[in-house]
Amino acid sequence: MPTLHRPATLAEAARLLSTLDNSMVYGGGTAIQILVKQGILFADNFVDLANVPGLRDITVDASGVTVGPMVSVRRMETDERVRSVAPLAAAAYHQVANPRVRNTASAGGNIAHGDYRLDPPTALLVLGATVRATSVRGTRDIPVREFFTDFQRTALDHDEIVSGIRVPAQPAGSGHRFVKSSSLGENDWPCASAAVLVTGAEVHIGLGAVAPTPRYVSFDARGMSDQQAVDAALEVVEPELDPIPDVRGGVTYKRRLARVTVEDAVRSAWKDLQDA
Numbered sequence: 001m002p003t004l005h006r007p008a009t010l011a012e013a014a015r016l017l018s019t020l021d022n023s024m025v026y027g028g029g030t031a032i033q034i035l036v037k038q039g040i041l042f043a044d045n046f047v048d049l050a051n052v053p054g055l056r057d058i059t060v061d062a063s064g065v066t067v068g069p070m071v072s073v074r075r076m077e078t079d080e081r082v083r084s085v086a087p088l089a090a091a092a093y094h095q096v097a098n099p100r101v102r103n104t105a106s107a108g109g110n111i112a113h114g115d116y117r118l119d120p121p122t123a124l125l126v127l128g129a130t131v132r133a134t135s136v137r138g139t140r141d142i143p144v145r146e147f148f149t150d151f152q153r154t155a156l157d158h159d160e161i162v163s164g165i166r167v168p169a170q171p172a173g174s175g176h177r178f179v180k181s182s183s184l185g186e187n188d189w190p191c192a193s194a195a196v197l198v199t200g201a202e203v204h205i206g207l208g209a210v211a212p213t214p215r216y217v218s219f220d221a222r223g224m225s226d227q228q229a230v231d232a233a234l235e236v237v238e239p240e241l242d243p244i245p246d247v248r249g250g251v252t253y254k255r256r257l258a259r260v261t262v263e264d265a266v267r268s269a270w271k272d273l274q275d276a
């Protein structure tokens with residue numbers, strides 16, 4: 001049976017992770033519990049962050065919002081400050097699984113989980129968010145655009161803790177949309193998801209579930225019509241599409257759905273911008 005450790009400070013958590021054998025951080029436990037039950041994950045020591053003060057804080061300033069790693073996905077979806085500063089992020093957190101999972105899962109655990117199908121990273125990529133990582137060696141900031149390194153792999157070292165996520169404020173007067181397309185049910189993992197931010201000059205696109213890692217692309221959209229922007233978006237996402245076939249669909253189906261999802265998100269965000 002694994003041992004559950006409940007450190008009272010972040011420094012103690014970092015020390016435990018660096019010294020205990022076969023240890024890992026325990027956030028909300030929603031992913032860990034399933035992987036343990038499936039016999040895929042074996043750990044001797046879980047370092048639970050539940051009792052570390054300050055890790056559930058949300059702080060807002062003029063340039064963005066800083067989120068503690070133990071802030072629940074549900075709060076990311078519902079907190080008025082997050083919704084006002086980074087509405088695209090709130091929209092993506094809103095689409096994670098179901099209320100039961102969202103109430104338990106943490107923002108830090110969500111991104112650290114590193115699954116290619118996760119919804120929130122699509123918006124965090126678009127908004128240029130940063131992950132703060134803390135270990136016994138100190139603290140470093142990792143741009144989310146450099147965070148997802150390979151299938152189920154992130155830039156975190158084994159003993160690093162996600163100690164915060166910084167989300168820059170969404171530019172005023174921009175249009176945004178998060179679109180998630182699932183084949184097995186509304187609350188299920190996506191076959192394809194797209195977070196889109198349209199400013200006067202650029203289109204930014206974050207893609208989930210269409211490749212072994214979340215993907216980000218952008219292009220200059222100055223002078224384009226909505227149809228030209230959709231066509232340009234489909235052209236820039238095409239090389240990124242490398243879906244993994246599974247029970248939710250084959251490669252051809254997922255590629256097609258990815259294109260439909262991107263078109264929907266770009267068209268809707270573009271319309272928001274024009275209506276603003």
Ligand SMILES: Cc1cc2nc3c(=O)[nH]c(=O)nc-3n(C[C@H](O)[C@H](O)[C@H](O)COP(=O)(O)OP(=O)(O)OC[C@H]3O[C@@H](n4cnc5c(N)ncnc54)[C@H](O)[C@@H]3O)c2cc1C
Binds near residue numbers: 024101104111112
């Ligand atoms: C039924 C179900 C459906 C789901 N559907 C979706 C979906 O549609 N969209 C979606 O986006 N997600 C979905 N998920 C995934 C869900 O978002 C993740 O399980 C959840 O976000 C993980 O957060 P957690 O806090 O529970 O992480 P945990 O289970 O505690 O940990 C997950 C991983 O992150 C690590 N970790 C946790 N916290 C930290 C930290 N602070 N620093 C470093 N590493 C850490 C752990 O060591 C572990 O490797 C679904 C999950 C379930 C159970």
